Amino acid sequence: MNTPDAQMSIGMNILGFGAHAGAWRKAEVPADAYLDVAYYQNIARISERGCLDAIFLADGPALGADIARHPAGRLEPTVLLTAVALATRHIGVIATASSTYNEPFNLARRFSSLDHISGGRAAWNVVTNATDAAAQNFGLAGAPLHVDRYARADEFIDVTLKLWDSWEDDAVIADTRQGRFADPSKVHSIDFVGEHFSVKGPLNLPRSPQGRPVLVQAGSSEGGKALGSRYADAIFTTQTTLVDGQAFYREMKQRAQQWGRNPEHLKIMPGLSTVIGSTEAEAHARFDELNAYYGEQGLLQQVAARVGLVESELDPDAQLPWDKIGPVSAFERGSHGFLEAQLNLARRENLTLRELSRRILVGHRLLVGTPEQVADTLEHWFRNGAADGFNIMPDMFPSGVEVFVDEVVPLLQQRGVFRREYRGSTLRDHLGLPYPASQYQRAAQAV
Amino acid sequence: MNTPDAQMSIGMNILGFGAHAGAWRKAEVPADAYLDVAYYQNIARISERGCLDAIFLADGPALGADIARHPAGRLEPTVLLTAVALATRHIGVIATASSTYNEPFNLARRFSSLDHISGGRAAWNVVTNATDAAAQNFGLAGAPLHVDRYARADEFIDVTLKLWDSWEDDAVIADTRQGRFADPSKVHSIDFVGEHFSVKGPLNLPRSPQGRPVLVQAGSSEGGKALGSRYADAIFTTQTTLVDGQAFYREMKQRAQQWGRNPEHLKIMPGLSTVIGSTEAEAHARFDELNAYYGEQGLLQQVAARVGLVESELDPDAQLPWDKIGPVSAFERGSHGFLEAQLNLARRENLTLRELSRRILVGHRLLVGTPEQVADTLEHWFRNGAADGFNIMPDMFPSGVEVFVDEVVPLLQQRGVFRREYRGSTLRDHLGLPYPASQYQRAAQAV
Numbered sequence: 049m050n051t052p053d054a055q056m057s058i059g060m061n062i063l064g065f066g067a068h069a070g071a072w073r074k075a076e077v078p079a080d081a082y083l084d085v086a087y088y089q090n091i092a093r094i095s096e097r098g099c100l101d102a103i104f105l106a107d108g109p110a111l112g113a114d115i116a117r118h119p120a121g122r123l124e125p126t127v128l129l130t131a132v133a134l135a136t137r138h139i140g141v142i143a144t145a146s147s148t149y150n151e152p153f154n155l156a157r158r159f160s161s162l163d164h165i166s167g168g169r170a171a172w173n174v175v176t177n178a179t180d181a182a183a184q185n186f187g188l189a190g191a192p193l194h195v196d197r198y199a200r201a202d203e204f205i206d207v208t209l210k211l212w213d214s215w216e217d218d219a220v221i222a223d224t225r226q227g228r229f230a231d232p233s234k235v236h237s238i239d240f241v242g243e244h245f246s247v248k249g250p251l252n253l254p255r256s257p258q259g260r261p262v263l264v265q266a267g268s269s270e271g272g273k274a275l276g277s278r279y280a281d282a283i284f285t286t287q288t289t290l291v292d293g294q295a296f297y298r299e300m301k302q303r304a305q306q307w308g309r310n311p312e313h314l315k316i317m318p319g320l321s322t323v324i325g326s327t328e329a330e331a332h333a334r335f336d337e338l339n340a341y342y343g344e345q346g347l348l349q350q351v352a353a354r355v356g357l358v359e360s361e362l363d364p365d366a367q368l369p370w371d372k373i374g375p376v377s378a379f380e381r382g383s384h385g386f387l388e389a390q391l392n393l394a395r396r397e398n399l400t401l402r403e404l405s406r407r408i409l410v411g412h413r414l415l416v417g418t419p420e421q422v423a424d425t426l427e428h429w430f431r432n433g434a435a436d437g438f439n440i441m442p443d444m445f446p447s448g449v450e451v452f453v454d455e456v457v458p459l460l461q462q463r464g465v466f467r468r469e470y471r472g473s474t475l476r477d478h479l480g481l482p483y484p485a486s487q488y489q490r491a492a493q494a495v
Numbered sequence: 496m497n498t499p500d501a502q503m504s505i506g507m508n509i510l511g512f513g514a515h516a517g518a519w520r521k522a523e524v525p526a527d528a529y530l531d532v533a534y535y536q537n538i539a540r541i542s543e544r545g546c547l548d549a550i551f552l553a554d555g556p557a558l559g560a561d562i563a564r565h566p567a568g569r570l571e572p573t574v575l576l577t578a579v580a581l582a583t584r585h586i587g588v589i590a591t592a593s594s595t596y597n598e599p600f601n602l603a604r605r606f607s608s609l610d611h612i613s614g615g616r617a618a619w620n621v622v623t624n625a626t627d628a629a630a631q632n633f634g635l636a637g638a639p640l641h642v643d644r645y646a647r648a649d650e651f652i653d654v655t656l657k658l659w660d661s662w663e664d665d666a667v668i669a670d671t672r673q674g675r676f677a678d679p680s681k682v683h684s685i686d687f688v689g690e691h692f693s694v695k696g697p698l699n700l701p702r703s704p705q706g707r708p709v710l711v712q713a714g715s716s717e718g719g720k721a722l723g724s725r726y727a728d729a730i731f732t733t734q735t736t737l738v739d740g741q742a743f744y745r746e747m748k749q750r751a752q753q754w755g756r757n758p759e760h761l762k763i764m765p766g767l768s769t770v771i772g773s774t775e776a777e778a779h780a781r782f783d784e785l786n787a788y789y790g791e792q793g794l795l796q797q798v799a800a801r802v803g804l805v806e807s808e809l810d811p812d813a814q815l816p817w818d819k820i821g822p823v824s825a826f827e828r829g830s831h832g833f834l835e836a837q838l839n840l841a842r843r844e845n846l847t848l849r850e851l852s853r854r855i856l857v858g859h860r861l862l863v864g865t866p867e868q869v870a871d872t873l874e875h876w877f878r879n880g881a882a883d884g885f886n887i888m889p890d891m892f893p894s895g896v897e898v899f900v901d902e903v904v905p906l907l908q909q910r911g912v913f914r915r916e917y918r919g920s921t922l923r924d925h926l927g928l929p930y931p932a933s934q935y936q937r938a939a940q941a942v
Contacts, residue, residue: 072671072676073671073672073674074671075671078669079667079669079671079676080667080669083611083700083701085581085612108699109600109601109604109699110699111682111696111697111698111699112699115676115677115679115682116675116676116677116678116679117674117675117676118676119669119676120676120677120699121662121698121699121700121701122699122700123608123611123612123700124601124604124605124608126573126574126605127573127574127577127605127608127609127612128608128612130574130577130578131577131578131581131612134532134578134581149598149600149601150598150601151596151597151598151633153556153596153632153633154556154571154596154597157556157571158571158573158574161570161571161574161575162574164530164570165532165570165574165575165578181695184693184694184695185600185694185695185696186598186600186694187692187693187694188693215568220527222525222526222527222566224519224520224521224522224526225520227520227564227788228563228564229519229526229562229563229564229565229566229567230562230563230567231563232562232563235558235562245634246631246634246635247631247632247633247634248628248631248632249558249632250558251558251568252555252556252557252558252559252567252568252569253530253568253569253570254530254568341674
């Protein structure tokens with residue numbers, strides 16, 4: 049639970065043209081904008097005007113399915129966010145990358161490079177990638193089982209943290225007169241030998257400005273919760289009702305404590321999709337317009353597919369066929385977190401498929417409403433033990449981030465729950481996270 | 496052989512503080528400049544002022560050995576060159592990456608992203624990495640055998656080219672009114688199944704501005720020559736004598752022809768390390784000063800180690816102990832190309848270790864001399880069938896690139912062998928390479 053004078057963190061999630069699948073057709077920007085760094089730099093600058101903590105890029109190493117109807121393909125996030133970091137001064141940059149389809153040395157190095165280049169604003173959002181399409185680009189017939197993906201992720205993160213720690217903070221001497229560059233006794237091989245990886249190290253980069261890039265974890269399954277509570281600095285989670293959000297928040301803070309961590313150093317950030325209008329009617333008109341571009345059937349298909357159902361076999365205005373929907377644990381390959389959040393909402397409020405399709409967007413809680421209503425729900429969740437911050441997913445860019453920064457942020461500032469200026473220079477500073485000591489430095493001091 | 500009105504290509508190779516190991520101690524820039532994008536952006540802007548084709552970054556996924564005495568660690572090249580591309584408008588950016596320690600899908604995507612972001616200026620320099628230190632960061636006890644590294648590289652490149660070709664040029668429709676994004680019949684799975692890789696594809700990015708990023712290959716061993724002549728757009732090679740350079744040039748053009756390629760579309764670019772002064776005496780004084788920073792013993796050790804000898808066991812002023820130096824083919828793990836070039840020079844001119852250490856720098860031919868002498872040798876090799884262009888490795892930055900651009904380039908321009916302005920916008924344009932058709936597009940037309 050946050051103290052009365054605490055302030056929330058806010059990340060801006062850039063999902064292509066926006067969270068709504070109709071955004072590209074509304075065409076606020078040209079249809080090739082998603083391949084243009086200037087598009088992302090513009091969104092980041094607007095977000096920085098609002099003092100947001102970070103911009104965030106989701107990712108997966110495979111092409112989306114329906115390329116006939118939807119913009120497909122994504123610039124690789126570490127490369128793209130390098131371009132974004134150079135166009136901004138304060139805002140953090142969070143790139144998603146897979147622990148299933150990368151090697152720890154390469155990934156640790158790329159994120160360390162981004163942290164160096166951005167002056168301490170980089171974060172890695174670790175995902176395990178549930179799709180068969182991704183697996184098939186890496187020599188596998190289908191996605192590894194959930195449990196196997198998370199076992200690899202655990203070891204992957206352990207190796208990555210060790211590599212980031214492998215140079216102590218004061219390892220570099222840089223004495224040009226004496227010709228002494230570094231103190232080799234402060235640069236450590238990690239000599240990791242595990243089930244999935246053997247990595248000698250050290251990393252071929254000195255420690256980065258944040259000590260380590262921020263570690264974000266975005267799975268809310270059992271495997272994801274174990275991983276996130278152990279290692280992550282921030283958890284991006286999908287929570288669709290306050291009571292579920294509170295339960296998740298309590299559980300994660302407790303788990304962090306059980307790992308011997310200070311629970312305040314694990315930030316819980318649920319997602320919120322937004323469709324904002326000056327009045328409720330305007331917001332709903334904006335949503336209806338986007339729906340018209342996408343087709344309501346598209347929305348229904350999206351929501352049905354996530355719970356393993358086929359939209360055409362359902363009555364969208366009847367109760368969901370609960371007997372055909374298996375328990376979350378039976379879904380071996382998909383994202384358990386999204387599934388559970390969607391089912392929780394439908395069950396608690398007894399929603400039909402059509403109703404559900406207007407309460408969930410890209411798997412996250414959706415609010416169609418006014419700036420006041422958005423500020424209300426953010427403040428309410430923040431003050432009532434369900435969130436330390438939020439991952440905001442506007443329907444459409446750039447208007448969705450503009451209205452959020454210009455209309456919602458000032459309300460949050462007036463209410464004292466969001467900063468009016470950046471206080472520090474790194475993403476850790478924004479998130480209220482301490483600078484992490486190198487695990488090797490501690491070991492040396494103990495000896 | 497280049498026609499009388501042909502012009503050469505020039506790449507600027509940024510090796511840390513410069514090719515000379517003493518450069519960091521001379522301290523033209525602060526000792527942490529190599530971690531600062533502004534340092535690289537400055538070198539790139541100077542190079543662009545001279546209309547050079549590209550800047551080039553070598554790389555390897557392991558920390559160098561002697562970190563007590565030398566700056567160690569490197570920013571990851573695709574991330575760093577994204578920052579460089581955003582600070583420049585014309586110059587190409589060539590990033591080295593390993594085919595032994597990457598996955599084709601990830602690498603293809605990162606370079607395609609760099610090509611999109613730079614507006615068609617990206618190149619991948621493929622290397623296989625010969626060191627055990629690299630192997631030990633990726634689960635291996637030591638570097639795979641030369642033959643195995645090159646077998647994997649061949650397949651890796653094949654997969655990567657297919658991924659880059661997987662979207663036909665006109666696959667994207669981007670019709671927002673009709674809601675049609677792409678023509679799925681023009682986006683191809685590659686369905687690759689080989690010895691080392693199984694990759695379904697397609698890439699999750701539309702075709703990049705150059706069609707494919709430029710492919711550079713930097714090994715001059717037998718394996719490297721086979722690979723380079725088959726796939727590469729440009730070969731970075733180490734050649735230490737004109738006669739060897741001519742032989743290599745002829746051989747590579749012939750090999751390209753044997754693969755059914757137009758030999759003019761394979762550019763041969765030997766390396767040249769430079770120490771430039773207004774007079775020969777000034778150049779030698781500059782070299783001596785850098786040598787004093789490094790210590791001559793360091794130079795001798797470098798050169799001896801490359802041929803498998805220990806400097807302390809040798810008389811630096813006697814003939815090399817040829818009986819102790821095995822044939823190139825006996826070196827299973829090191830770089831055959833560097834080794835052969837160094838041995839060729841020593842044998843042909845009957846050099847002692849000390850003499851050799853002043854003719855070779857970072858494994859490449861070294862010229863200590865005036866701008867005229869540098870221009871002379873570049874023109875001579877270019878006009879006499881030994882080179883289509885050069886990979887220039889100045890001793891020290893930024894003064895080494897400044898004197899090259901301000902003093903050597905104008906001479907080359909006066910002699911008509913180098914451009915006075917950029918004629919095109921992509922690296923392919925600079926190099927005189929055609930836009931490559933997608934292999935899938937051709938297949939479709941044949942049907």
